[in-house]
Structures are given as structure tokens and as C-alpha cells.
Amino acid sequence: MARITLDSVRKRYGETTAVNGVSLTVDDGEIVGVLGPSGCGKTTTLRTVAGFETPTAGTVAFDDQDVTNVPPENRNVGLVFQEYALFDNMTVGENVAFGLKMRGIAKAKRRKRATELLDMLGIGEMADRDPTTLSGGQQQRVGLARALAIEPNVLLLDEPMTGLDAKLKARLRDEVGELLSELDVTGLYVTHDQEEAMLMCDRIAVMNDGRMEQVGTPREVYESPATEFVSEFVSLDAPQLPFVQW
Amino acid sequence: MSVAPSRRFGRGLVTATLLLAVGFLMVPVVLTFVGSFAGEWSGVLPSEFITLQNWREVLGLAETIGSQRSMGWNAILSVGGYTLAVPSELIFSVALALGGVFINLVVGVPIAYAVARYDFRGDEWVNAISVLPLVPGVILGVAFLRAYPDLAGTSFGLIVGYSLLKAPFMVMAVRSEFESMPLQRLEESARSLGASWPRTFLTVIVPNARSGIVSGAIICWTLAAAEFNFSYIVWAKGTQPLALFLQRHISNSSFTKAAAAVSMFFCIIVVITVLLQQVGSRGFDTRG
Structure with a gap:
């Protein structure tokens, strides 16, 4: 596994800016949840790490190696999709x-x-x-x-639980969460479900409109949201989270 | 327990309609097949069973009156008094249609992939153009002769023409298959696991679309083999395409002989369809 560093990554498609200057470090063995509404740029960020998008500006590095222009087949990245894609x-x-x-x-x-x-x-x-x-x-x-x-450098999970029923989701969440920390996987976990992000991830990066609004532990994000958007987005389902043990 | 009337009558009605439709479609086929073994078919029903004379004549195994050519039985092996012969002309004309299918596969699958996978400037045009040759064979035939006089009457000309005429069916069948699977996700999974793009395309994308490719190939072959108009205009000499062979045996022939020719055509179609299906399910099997 490796440490993943995104430095001022920007991705534009013609006139629209999907990712607007994102900087993020995922430490070796850490799972970072990328949380945000649909269209906020979280999937583009993930695809940039995987190598399917080349950033318009900024760099992606695995440990100390710049992989910005390395094709996906040479990046040694594991991908898990909502659609399974078996x-x-x-x-x-x-x-x-x-x-x-x-x-x-x-x-x-x-x-x-x-x-x-x-x-x-x-x-x-x-x-x-x-x-x-x-x-x-x-x-x-x-x-x-x-x-x-x-044995990927980083495991990228794109809404892996979306589409599963609630009961199965809860079970898989526990199992997979345990497995990932046991295997000491470095991971980026993209989801729009804050409950999932809080339970499975060591830190959470909240994205909105192509920007990182806040990066912090679930507790930090939940208890002291940095912006109004974070506060609104995260607190929406807060009453459902009494089982989160700090 | 009472059964809802809609269910009681509905199911019966659907079954009856289905049976009637299938029966209506199958009767001519069955009658033709039975008739091909008859000696006489002047009334509504054939009579004077059973004779193999019609099949012999159609297969070119019996002498026929006039200039009707056989199917080009060529002796390939002679042992003692027995000779093993193959209907080389028949095989050749089956291969003409298969040649068209081959071009359709090589050209049509990548086009279908491109249109299904990528949003690019003009993708709608590519889509429209790949479906454009859905013109009648007569029109394409005339245009073809004008544009490529050198290809007129050649087997290659026929093969190219068949592929052009039937390409839309391949593109449509394969495209809808591609669109029904998470194409981009499959591709990205394979790439992230270390497969280069060509390898991904050949070992993951194409095999995952096999059912669409096989049905496209079957449709293209059947339609190319039965394509009369284009064949009639472009063919000049040499081995006859299947559709012309069929026409030759239907016009100026007795009813029973026409029945044998048509039945033979049915048989060839069934055999090729089964073969394509077999090749399709085995050829894409990358296990082991």
C-alpha cells in the first residue's frame, strides 16, 4: 500500500470545471471517505487517482512517485464499483x-x-x-x-454499497470495514451516504461543487463543520447516528 | 378457490393466438418439406410419395433436362469404386455470405463499441451512417456497379456488397448488447487490473458481448444468403450465390423440385445458424 497525495488537482471539461483545486493526502493504511452530493466531483477525483482522467492542472503521487501521467494499467490500483462490473x-x-x-x-x-x-x-x-x-x-x-x-497501492471504492438492501448493506459494511482495516488497505471510499462514510472511514473529505469543503475525522466533520454546506449536508441524517461511538 | 376471469380467459386466449400464429407460419414450411418428397404436386396437396428424385436433381446428383447446372460436385477422394465428392459450389456460395459476415464483424463490432462507449462529436452521424445502407439491394447494386465497375461480377464484389447491405443489423445487435452492460466500468476494471486497452477489448469487452455478436452474425448471414436483388444485379459469372441458386430452381421447375430447393435452403440456414451459435459459445470461452 502507498500514501496517496493529490496536489491542487483541477479537471475541466470544456467550460465546466468538475474538480476545482483539490488537495488531499491519504496516509498509508488509511481509508478516506469522499462524501458529497451527486455531481460534486467526487467520482472525477476518484477517476483521476485511478488514471482514467488526466488532470488539467495539479499532480497525483503514490508515495513519492508522481503518477499524474502514468496509464491506469501501470498504476496498480484496485477498483470496486456500484455496478460490480464482473x-x-x-x-x-x-x-x-x-x-x-x-x-x-x-x-x-x-x-x-x-x-x-x-x-x-x-x-x-x-x-x-x-x-x-x-x-x-x-x-x-x-x-x-x-x-x-x-495488492493495490490504493483501493478505490465508488459507491460500492449503493443498490444493496439496507440489511445486507449493514452486514457488508461491518465485514468489509473490518477486513479493510485488518489488511491495512489505503483506500478512497466515494459515497453520498454520510452514515456509511462515518462508519467505514478513518477520515472524511466533504466535497461540494468541485471543491473540498472540509477534511477531518468523522467526529470533527460532525461536531465542528467548517462551512455551512458541511453543516447542512452532514447534519441532515444526524439523528440516525446514535450508534456512532466516539 | 375461484380463478379470476381475466386469468381464466386471458391465458387461454393468448395460448390459442400463439398456437394459431405459429401454426400459420409453420404450415407452409412443413408442407414444402413434405412436398419435396412427392412425385406430383398439381393440386392443393402433394401426392405420389416417397421419391428422392427432387432432392437428387436439386443437389445435382441426378441428370436434369436442360442447362440447369448442378452444385459442382467435385471428387476429392477416390477409394476403390467409391468416390467422395463435395458440393464445392454450394460451399462456395455459403462462404460468400459468411465472407460478408466476417467483414461485418471486423468493422461492425468496433463501430458499435465506439457509438455505445464514447460521446464524440458526430457520434450521431456515425450511428446514422452505419444504419444508412439499410437501402434495398437493387439500389445498392446499381450504385455499386457504377462506382466500382471492376468489382462487378466478382466474388469479392458480392462479399463487400453483402457486408455493406447487412452491416446495420450487426451494428444494431452489438450496440444494444454493449448498451445493456456497464461497458465503461468493465473496461476500467480490466485496465486497473493491468490489462492494456487492446487486451481489454479482446479478452473482456468482446467476450462479454458474445450473445449480441452471435445474433448479429446469424441475422447478417441469413439475410446475405437470401439477398436476391443485389446478387442478381452484381453477379455475372462463376459460382452462383445461394439466392440465385434458389431462383434458378424455382423458376422453370416443377412445384416439387422448387419445394426441394426451398427445403434445402431451410436446412442450410438451420445448419449455419447452429454452427454460428456453437462457434459463438465455444469461440469466446476463455476458460482453462
Whole structure:
């Protein structure tokens, strides 16, 4: 894992500015939640870290290495999407082993690694299944295993729980949160759900209109919001958060 | 327990309509197939069963009156008194239509991908142009002869023409398949896992769209094989395309012989469809 540094990243598409001077550091082993309403630039920020967007200005660095112009396939970044995006032409096990295959790792070894990861996520027996036969929660676990298999510098999660039912979401949130801290993963967790962000992330970055409004621990963001926007956005669901233990 | 009237009558009505429609469509096919084994078909129903003479004549295994050419049986192997022959001309004309499908695959899949995946200036135009050759074969045939007189009457000309005429069906089938999956997410997942773009396209994107590609190929092949107008205008000499072969056996022939020719056409279509499906499901299998 690595330390991720975004320095004054700006991204413009023609006349519109999607990301407007974002600076953020994610420490090694830390999970930072990027929280904000839709269209605030959080997904663009994530895509910039992954390498699918080249910033108009500013730099992205992994540890001390500037990766601003490194193509996505050479960044060693794990991606987990809301849509799962599993490869239907492969089994569950092959999905998980895909990244290792791209790195030229021998078949037996990548199979072993895939099985380990699937076991760790509690779906070890599904390695030979067709991913389309799995439930939403199971598919998301496969997506997570696939991203973790390459031992990424950073794990990027784009609304991974959206679309799952509340009960499953709560369970997966606990499990995945535990797993990520156990594995000491450096992660960016994009979500519009503040409850999810507060429970799963070490720090939260609140974004609005392409800018970082506040970066801090869940407690800081919740108790002393830096701007009016943060205060409004975060307090909206606050009564639902009595179970957050400080 | 009482069943809702809508359900009681509705289901029966739907089933009856379906059976009637399928029956109406299937009767001519079945009748033609049965008729191809008849010796006489002058009334409503064929008679004088069972003879294989019609099939022999259509397949070019029996001498026929006049100048009707056979299907070009070529002996490829002779052992003792037996000769193994293949209908080389038939195979060739099946291959003509398959050639068109091949061009459609190579050109149509990337176009469908580009239109489904990217917003670019003029994407609507590309989309419109790829669907534009949805013109009748006569029009394309005449235009084709004017523009490329050298290609007139050549097999290559026919193959290119078939691919142009049927390309829209490939683009539409594959595009809707691409649009039904999280194309960008799949691509980004594969890229982030270390696959280069070409590798992503060939090992993830194309295999994930296999059902659309296979159905596009089947539609294109069937339509190209049955394309009469374009073939009639462009074909000059040499091996006849399937549609012309069919026409030759329908005009100036007895009813029963026409039935055999049509039945043979059905059989070829079924065989090629099954083959394309098999190739489709196995060819994209990257397991192992």
C-alpha cells in the first residue's frame, strides 16, 4: 500500500470545471471517505487517482512517485464499483485471478491466491460459479476480492454499497470495514451516504461543487463543520447516528 | 378457490393466438418439406410419395433436362469404386455470405463499441451512417456497379456488397448488447487490473458481448444468403450465390423440385445458424 497525495488537482471539461483545486493526502493504511452530493466531483477525483482522467492542472503521487501521467494499467490500483462490473465470460475464480494473470503469475499460484481471497470474504465455495448466478452482495464481494488480489497501492471504492438492501448493506459494511482495516488497505471510499462514510472511514473529505469543503475525522466533520454546506449536508441524517461511538 | 376471469380467459386466449400464429407460419414450411418428397404436386396437396428424385436433381446428383447446372460436385477422394465428392459450389456460395459476415464483424463490432462507449462529436452521424445502407439491394447494386465497375461480377464484389447491405443489423445487435452492460466500468476494471486497452477489448469487452455478436452474425448471414436483388444485379459469372441458386430452381421447375430447393435452403440456414451459435459459445470461452 502507498500514501496517496493529490496536489491542487483541477479537471475541466470544456467550460465546466468538475474538480476545482483539490488537495488531499491519504496516509498509508488509511481509508478516506469522499462524501458529497451527486455531481460534486467526487467520482472525477476518484477517476483521476485511478488514471482514467488526466488532470488539467495539479499532480497525483503514490508515495513519492508522481503518477499524474502514468496509464491506469501501470498504476496498480484496485477498483470496486456500484455496478460490480464482473467479467461474465469468466468464472468467479478467474475474475479474481484476472489481475494476477495480467502480471504473468503462474496459473496454480493465482488460483491459490484467488481461493484464499474468496475464502476470506466467505464465498470460497463459489470459485467455479458463473458470476451472473450470484446475489448482489456476493457479486460485490467478488468485485472486492478481484481488486484486492493485485495488492493495490490504493483501493478505490465508488459507491460500492449503493443498490444493496439496507440489511445486507449493514452486514457488508461491518465485514468489509473490518477486513479493510485488518489488511491495512489505503483506500478512497466515494459515497453520498454520510452514515456509511462515518462508519467505514478513518477520515472524511466533504466535497461540494468541485471543491473540498472540509477534511477531518468523522467526529470533527460532525461536531465542528467548517462551512455551512458541511453543516447542512452532514447534519441532515444526524439523528440516525446514535450508534456512532466516539 | 375461484380463478379470476381475466386469468381464466386471458391465458387461454393468448395460448390459442400463439398456437394459431405459429401454426400459420409453420404450415407452409412443413408442407414444402413434405412436398419435396412427392412425385406430383398439381393440386392443393402433394401426392405420389416417397421419391428422392427432387432432392437428387436439386443437389445435382441426378441428370436434369436442360442447362440447369448442378452444385459442382467435385471428387476429392477416390477409394476403390467409391468416390467422395463435395458440393464445392454450394460451399462456395455459403462462404460468400459468411465472407460478408466476417467483414461485418471486423468493422461492425468496433463501430458499435465506439457509438455505445464514447460521446464524440458526430457520434450521431456515425450511428446514422452505419444504419444508412439499410437501402434495398437493387439500389445498392446499381450504385455499386457504377462506382466500382471492376468489382462487378466478382466474388469479392458480392462479399463487400453483402457486408455493406447487412452491416446495420450487426451494428444494431452489438450496440444494444454493449448498451445493456456497464461497458465503461468493465473496461476500467480490466485496465486497473493491468490489462492494456487492446487486451481489454479482446479478452473482456468482446467476450462479454458474445450473445449480441452471435445474433448479429446469424441475422447478417441469413439475410446475405437470401439477398436476391443485389446478387442478381452484381453477379455475372462463376459460382452462383445461394439466392440465385434458389431462383434458378424455382423458376422453370416443377412445384416439387422448387419445394426441394426451398427445403434445402431451410436446412442450410438451420445448419449455419447452429454452427454460428456453437462457434459463438465455444469461440469466446476463455476458460482453462
